[in-house]
Amino acid sequence: MNFIKFIACFDNGLAILLGRAEPPSAVTLHDLKKGSQEEYGVHIDGGEGVPLAQNILENKFDEIVCFLGGWKNIARAFNDYRQQWPETWELFAMYSTFVRPGGEIRDGKGGAMAMIGRRYDGIVPKTVRRRRNKIVRTIALYLITHPREGEIVLYDDPELDKKLN
Numbered sequence: 696m697n698f699i700k701f702i703a704c705f706d707n708g709l710a711i712l713l714g715r716a717e718p719p720s721a722v723t724l725h726d727l728k729k730g731s732q733e734e735y736g737v738h739i740d741g742g743e744g745v746p747l748a749q750n751i752l753e754n755k756f757d758e759i760v761c762f763l764g765g766w767k768n769i770a771r772a773f774n775d776y777r778q779q780w781p782e783t784w785e786l787f788a789m790y791s792t793f794v795r796p797g798g799e800i801r802d803g804k805g806g807a808m809a810m811i812g813r814r815y816d817g818i819v820p821k822t823v824r825r826r827r828n829k830i831v832r833t834i835a836l837y838l839i840t841h842p843r844e845g846e847i848v849l850y851d852d853p854e855l856d857k858k859l860n
Contacts, residue, residue, distance in 0.1 A: 698759050699831050701728070703791040713777070714770025724756045763838045772838045776830075783830055786815060790827045 702708050702719075705727070710716035719727070763769055777784045793807035804810070808820035815823070 696828070696831050696835050698756070698763075699835060700828075703787075703831075704795070709788055709791050712769060712773045714767065714774070718760075718766045721756050764841075764843060768841075768843065769838060771844060772834055772841065776834050776837065783826070786811065786823070786826055787830045789814070790823065 699712070701724075702711055705711065705719070707716045711718055760766060760769070789807075789811050793810065795807075805812075805820070808823050811823050812818045812820055815826075818826075
């Protein structure tokens with residue numbers, strides 16, 4: 696679930712999840728995950744830091760994508776969900792487009808979360824977030840149980856909740 700939420704928060708996250716934009720490389724994912732680094736103006740050598748290549752490999756983004764059936768399967772699942780449940784898809788799309796850390800919309804009325812809530816019968820931001828998480832969980836379960844088109848895998852794993860989060 697966290698992987699899907701992470702991708703969805705990119706500026707082009709919805710396009711990536713729907714297969715309309717090129718998926719990010721492991722290096723790009725690593726750079727986005729670690730965030731901006733302070734620039735010292737000089738090259739700092741040495742120290743106990745983990746080498747960049749090792750750090751990228753240890754993030755296991757490619758492993759997660761492979762476990763979910765690849766980027767094409769991820770796009771198929773998101774497109775299937777979008778077609779099957781357009782009402783809840785709209786909430787997910789709005790959340791992914793407008794909700795950003797620190798807030799993109801500052802309208803004095805509660806920002807993007809409140810805007811989405813007003814659109815859905817005045818629900819509070821906590822409920823918006825909860826619904827978005829349920830949508831992500833539903834798609835994640837679909838991906839795990841449908842590794843390829845037309846194939847269903849009954850997934851009876853007591854550790855499923857840990858794998859989804």
